[in-house]
Amino acid sequence: MKHRTIYATLILSTLFWGANFNLGKFVVHSTDPLSAAAWRFLLAGLAMAAYMLVAEGANWQGLRRNFFALLAMAAVGIFGFNVAFFFGLQTTSSVNGALIMTLNPTITVVLTALVLGEAISWKQVLGLALSFCGVVTVVSGGNLTALLAHFHFAVGDALILIGNLCWAAYSVIGKKWVKNLSPIQTTTSTMLIGALAMIVVALSAHGGSLPVPPAQSLAAIAVMAMLGTVLAYLWWNNGIRTIGPARTSVFFDLVPIFTMIIAIMLGEHVSPAQFVGAALVISGVLFSSGALDAWLSQMRAARQPCQTPA
Secondary structure, three states: OHHHHHHHHHHHHHHHHHHHHHHHHHHOOOOOHHHHHHHHHHHHHHHHHHHHHHHOOOOHHHHHHOHHHHHHHHHHHHHHHHHHHHHHHHHOOHHHHHHHHOOHHHHHHHHHHHHHOOOOOHHHHHHHHHHHHHHHHHHHOOOHHHHHHHOOOOHHHHHHHHHHHHHHHHHHHHHHHOOOOOHHHHHHHHHHHHHHHHHHHHHHHOOOOOOOOOHHHHHHHHHHHHHHHHHHHHHHHHHHHHHOHHHHHHHHHHHHHHHHHHHHHOOOOOOHHHHHHHHHHHHHHHHHHOHHHHHHHHHHHHHOOOOOOO
16 A cells, blocks of 8 residues: 555656646746746745645754765756756757656666666566657657657757766665655755755856746746645655665656646647557556556455455
8 A cells, every 4th residue: 555655646746747848848938947947946945845844844963964965966866957957958859858868767777776786677677668668659659760860869968868867866866875864854955955056057147136937937837846846856755765766767757648648638639659659658667666566466365255264
């Protein structure tokens, strides 16, 4: 039951992150990436700080003890990932970006094996392969020839790849070096440190001022902050602590699927090949995370006749 709840929250996290792409597309029409990222994490960090103080209070001793690990997580997972991602999308195609993003679970599994010494199971390999094939099908529309024709490795592609490495490192650092600190404390501290770094960079880029986005864009940023940042990051860190970074990272492949579903709701056409790709991604997540095994075990247990003591 505990793992079932973890899986549900991880799926919701990827749903919110998928929505962030649609909201972010709207925001960047009127706000530059640095300012948008700074406002997003400033709002999210303050909201998380308020929640942390009410729910747990501040674990100053734990925060001091884990300061350098938290600083590293904030530098790579908050600042590094978001800056590389937003600027990467400015100079690469959506096909390249979506495809490179699907490498994140693979990068995380490899880093987990190298840093934490965790073995890579054949189920994880097969699940990752299914998910990767699914996203390739989605972004190519089932036309691999067209995908290869449009794929080229440019500066933007390199930035997206760096962002993937940053996000994988965020997960592994938290699992390896953050000790005796709750997910709330971890998420809040990394968000605030990352927000501070982005604000400093945004201020320097805009001559000492942080531009305020228009009202509609600010509302979209607030939604991204509350759902796609506060809840999603909190649940993601909890997943890392409970089922490990390798299994948690597999769920990241659901992000482009949810982005596609939201696009359908907004009236965009989706091809049969994209539905096939979505099914492959979901199958890969279920298989690699162990959720499918847990569900089958529960089904077998439910079919066994109840025995009463004689």
